[in-house]
Amino acid sequence: MSSKFYYDDITLDRAHQLRTDDEWLTANLTGESAGSNSHIIPVWRDKSLVFTDEQNAAAPQAAILRGEAAELIRQNAATLVFLGLEGDAIYYAADLSHLEDPHSLPLPDGAIFEDLRRLATALDPIDAGYLAYARALVHWHRGHQFCGVCGSETQAGRGGHDRACLNSDCGKVHFPRTDPAVIMLVTHPNEDSCLLGHNKKFQGLRYSTIAGFVEPGEMLEQAVAREVYEETNIQVVDVEYKASQPWPFPASIMLGFRARAISTEIICHDQELVEAKWFSREEVLEMADGHETLPPTNLSISRWLIDGWLYEK
Template sequence: MPGPLALSRSTVDRAADRRADAAWVDSLWADGATRVLLVGDGMVPVDGDALRFVAPTDAPDGDRFLLGLDDGVAFVAVRLEGKPDGGATLREVGAVLGDRDAGLAVHAIALANWHANHRFCPRCGGRTRPESGGHMRVCEVDGSQHFPRTDPAVIVLVVDERERCLLGRSAAWPGRRFSTLAGFVEPGETPEHAVVRELYEEVGVRVTSCRYAGAQPWPFPSSLMLGFYATAAGDDPVPDGDEIAEARWFSRDELAAAMGRGDVLPPSGISIARKLIEGWYGGPLPIDVSRR
């Protein structure tokens, strides 16, 4: 795939080996040099192309977690119940943030989403509390430990023997939006098996081979997108009508013409889907911005 994936960039040492040292983590919150990121409702505060931090003394109450260290400076986060002032989503700013800030934002939003949905123990229903720098919750009743979850999903660009790519339109999307096909990996299944199953379930296409292309965190709310290129015979796709409303094969010239007319809108520029398509196309897609 061409270029870096917008949400896969990170330069911060997560200091995973020190999270369990509660005294050390507490000392970071007492250090005036520590930078605190406020996160809530899937948003982080942004000034232009950079995250906006506050000092520990200005941080509100809320779940706290350690994001990591960079050049001796600690970066931590606080989960808010609402949106932070000046908040923006990853879809809005993921591509413009620098490598360090992109990694911090993805990490913070993913953790905040998990903490918001795991305040009670799945075993006994008791309340849980954050520990290990916010990378674990412990039940206050039975003492069980619970860790952040990530849901693996495959996202696939299928190419046939005529070098055409297969794109589909979700039933929930606007009529011109097309993208690669995707689906979650089921329990006891490998990503490669999921590629074969999902393509057949969604559009009736039988994959003959696939190869891993790269991965990107996708905290909407907690996915990890595993990108693949796959091959298949160019049989007419048969959309399931439930998840996929429409699916079509495109040659490079056909895709460029369809986008030029405004008949097809590509996936977001921060998505791994876009990178997979551009990898097959051979460069940036010829998008008419005025038609978005």
């Protein structure tokens, strides 16, 4: 099975039963003899470690460290998070954010901290999934050092999958959050075109499917209809779930839908979406051929939703 999307980390066994096995965690994560099978993914302030070779214009590679390099990171990490298993290999995220300059550590040659989002699709998709998972959990730990209920300090538990408040009168246990976002391919009432928008945050003249966050107390289908209407004035029906893509930037999951428009006049109300248009199949194919306008990147759920419509007939 290959990755359908970036960041979908399909090959890792999250082995949740080991998160509460203190003996195993001590032997393999924090104890003195831990580390022989460790694969460590360092994270520094939302940046991931990658090997670059710009002189030879080679694609960057995820730096998943083993042996001495891993041990150095393990000893310097503020928090270690058990991510899961792949065969005998034990994967951890290591938070180095407390260091002013992580390059003060003797990191392997060519290893630098980079923004995973900026690297976009240059990395191997499986590795990108591991780095995204590590980045998301480290991001959560950094933002939850103090209890949101009483303000006391918290401490990581369950192999780094929760943080418990140290105030015994409170004792609230906090868990990592994932915020649902909907992303939808809207088809024209006569089915010959689809609705795509250009967001001012996009690099280049890129057009993509409409997306937005789910609000508290809202069904996903309602969120799809509300976001499309809010952003483009288009009313939709027949909202149908298709697939999902983890989007840990910092903590979302994209839930992909198809929906059918019952109105056609586009008015962009949203300040971020600067333009939305109906694109025929021919116009979408022209974008993919490298014209001035660009489609969403490969292995993104947006591109997959568009391709699903493009090639269904």
